[in-house]
Amino acid sequence: MFDTALSANDLIFLAKGAGMTIFVTLIAVFCGTVLGIVFGIFRYQVGPVIAAPLTFVLDVFRSIPLLIQLVLANAFLGMVLRLGMSGLTVACIVLTLYTSAYCAEIVRGAIESVPQPVRRAARSLGLSWRQDMTNIVLPLAVRVGLPSWIGLSLGVMKDSALVYVVQVTELLKSTQILITRLQEPLLLLMICGAFYFLISFPVARLGGYLEKRWTHD
Amino acid sequence: MFNYTFQWKQALARLPQMLDGAVVTMQVALLSMAIGIALAVVLTLFRLSRSRILSGIATSWVEIARNTPALFQIYMAHFGVASFGIHFSPWTSLLLGITFNNAGYLAENFRGALKAIPDTQARAGRSLGLSELQAFRFIVMPQMLRISFLPMTNQMVWAILMTSLGVTVGMNTDLYGVTQDLNALTFRTFELFAVAAVIFYLITKIIQLGARLLARRMFRY
Secondary structure, eight states: OOSOOOOHHHHHHHHHHHHHHHHHHHHHHHHHHHHHHHHHHHHHHHHHHHTHHHHHHHHHHHHSOHHHHHHHHHHIIIIISOOOOOHHHHHHHHHHHHHHHHHHHHHHHHHHTSOHHHHHHHHHTTOOHHHIIIIIIHHHHHHHHHHHHHHHHHHHHHHGGGGGGGTOOOHHHHHHHHHHHHOOHHHHHHHHHHHHHHHHHHHHHHHHHHHHHHHHO | OOSOOOOHHHHHHTHHHHHHHHHHHHHHHHHHHHHHHHHHHHHHHHHHSSOHHHHHHHHHHHHHHHHSOHHHHHHIIIIIHHTTTOOOOHHHHHHHHHHHHHHHHHHHHHHHHHHTSOHHHHHHHHHTTOOHHHHIIIIIHHHHHHHTHHHHHHHHHHHHHHGGGGGGGTOOSSHHHHHHHHHHHHOOHHHHHHHHHHHHHHHHHHHHHHHHHHHHHHTOO
8 A cells, every 4th residue: 555656746636626625615605605694584584484485495405416406507507508607617606505505594593593582672772673683693693503504614515525527626536537547546535535534623623612612601 | 598498208208217216215325324323323332432442433433424525435435445355336335335424423413412311311220220231222222312313314315315426436226327327318418307306305305204294103292
């Protein structure tokens, strides 16, 4: 296992793949969170009946394999609408919507966890809806939602391994390309797995720590 | 509106084949859940045990399962293990990968559920003459499984969605694999995968509904 044909160039190739994984993840998490917050507040604000169509669509994103979402989006945007988007764009769009579907759920749960009397007290003290949202709900809801949000972000990073179907060469795909060439699957997969683990594990620990700390006070 | 003619008939004509694939998908997911739950209980016991080695094994299992992509785990079960001269069929690799993943996530859920069960219950059981294992088996475990029923349902849905990854190790009998093969035959990518998406959606809804009915029957107080 220790004499290997792996060269410095191959490591750079892997690093590029890792960079792509991080890039796609950051875009999806950022845009997905913004959209998710909007969807979550909307769903909470207008009630279950009016928000039903949105709820349904978001539920669809959570009930269909990401692989199929990517293939479908690629086929729809490429073959039906003929937009000529790059695979990377399609991957970012799909992952963003996928993230927002989960994020909306977290946001709604977090807002609901703020006790009604607290909010009524805020409103009766003369705070506007916006002031109530930013000064009362936000600090309380973040404590509830942040640990799950961290989990979601890590989940999106792991799920971004699937964007290879739309011809984006991220970490796992570049590993696979190298496996085909070097025929050393175990070593290469170990490197790839170690990378995911090294990013995911500390962040997951941080999430667990925050969750523990915030539930105690 | 579009410069594209939808050919739904071509996709619908293949519906029976796709439904056969859906059966395989369900099979793999259910099996992986059943084995996963059993393994997760064992992992939970390992983590509770005083042995450093056992709890070390359990902790690394859970952390690896939770911190690497499911696709990576399936690759590992197929290509990684093959370097030791063990060659699994795609079906087995997929099952192993998903089971590994399920067991890790479920063990973590079980740990959370254990926190909700007061220590005094196990101690009461012990003082009534049950052995440590009996106290776990008859007092703690039933409550643990009950508390983590909802997370288990979610994990089941995840298992269904994860079966679609089998295609990367050459699986072509599950719903996604069948759809991919049909796509290679007909090139009706959008229509075929849209039908597959609807089937996946229906499967997850049926599971969620079934779980709700089951919970209502089982957990009546």
